[in-house]
Amino acid sequence: MNKDSIKVASNKNYIFSLELIRIICALLVFLFHLNLQFGFKTNKDILDKVITSGNFTMTIFFMLSGFVLFIQYGRNNSLTDFKSIVCFYKKRIISIWPAYCFVLIFYYFGTNYNLTDSGIKNFILFPAEFLGIQCFFQDIHRFSGNDLTWFISVLLFLYLLYPFFQFLIKKYEKYRYFFAIGCYLLSGYIVLIYVFFRDAKIFYYNNPIYRVPEFVLGIVLGQIFMKDRSKIHIGGKSAVFITLLIWVGVYKLTEVIFINIPFGYMALTFDIILIPFIAVLLLAVANIKNKYVQVFCRHKIITYLGSITFTFYLTQGIMIRILRILLEKFVFSSIEMLISGFLINLFLAIALYELVQKNAKKLAIKYHFI
Secondary structure (H helix, E strand, O other): OOOOOOEEOEEEEEOOOHHHHHHHHHHHHHHHHHHHHHOOOOOOHHHHHHHHOOOHHHHHHHHHHHHHHHHHHOOOOOOOOHHHHHHHHHHHHHHHHHHHHHHHHHHHHHHHOOOOHHHHHHHHHHHHHHHOOHHHOOOHHHHHOOOOHHHHHHHHHHHHHHHHHHHHHHHOHHHHHHHHHHHHHHHHHHHHHHHHOHHHOOOOOOOHHHHHHHHHHHHHHHHHHHHHHHHHOOOOHHHHHHHHHHHHHHHHHHHHHOOOOOHHHHHHHHHHHHHHHHHHHHHHHHOOOOHHHHHHHOOHHHHHHHHOHHHHHHOHHHHHHHHHHHHHHOOOOHHHHHHHHHHHHHHHHHHHHHHHHHHHHHHHHHOOOO
């Protein structure tokens, strides 16, 4: 969900169509949290099942992050020396840390901090979350009352490794399809162990090591897009539409095959079957050439919504707290809950983006940090 520059060839060229995936996935995560916290439902069978299985969107985000990073940095011989790698890390820090730390401080000192046992635990835990290393401790982020920090922690870890992955994939680029298949098989195998040995309570969902194959697969897909898009002919509205139709069919098939698997595990099994279709969707959407779609994706509203997806995710925990207070005082229908939650979340996301994230970047440029 972090807003990377989605570039091809030069600063004048962008893959604007990928913003649509980013925006739709951000909305699905929002609906997933609304369902998780308040039991929100649309009363439409397929849609509700997609919403309750919304954690598969995190796989899309990790793959998308790897994809756009390779398109931005992998085309030329960038990230091959110490200075360029340090510059890369600085840009990632500025794109994540200011807004993340602002929200983190709110959670600790605005809602949770006290002198009880819980307060002492928060005090001890704060440095780990501040540094973004909480994902290495199983579910420890839940103690702060901020369940969303695991994603940021995993993302920071993957960004740390990105220059190495790019070097490896570019050096052995002729094996890119083997890399892609290997990443998928490894990711699928990890999920199957998690699902079928769930009694062992394996630490998977927010484990950074297990998210590496998804991220690397995204990087390899970026390389395939740059090298082979003229050969594989994946692209256009029809390819996107067909892929989405297949998604629905695959979900129903997954539901039949794994009918006895509990909710959370079912969603992850759905995720592993969907990874090839996520790959096709990324390539297809990135290769859309229809001028009307391009004009739509280049519209200022769409590009702005793409820019705030990261803060839209970060502020969902605050939105949940505000909405919970409102629900204690008023009775909301499902649609009223949806509209209220969305507007609160959108307002907070815009405020955080405009007041913190944009200004942090301006200061970083002004003082030559990036």
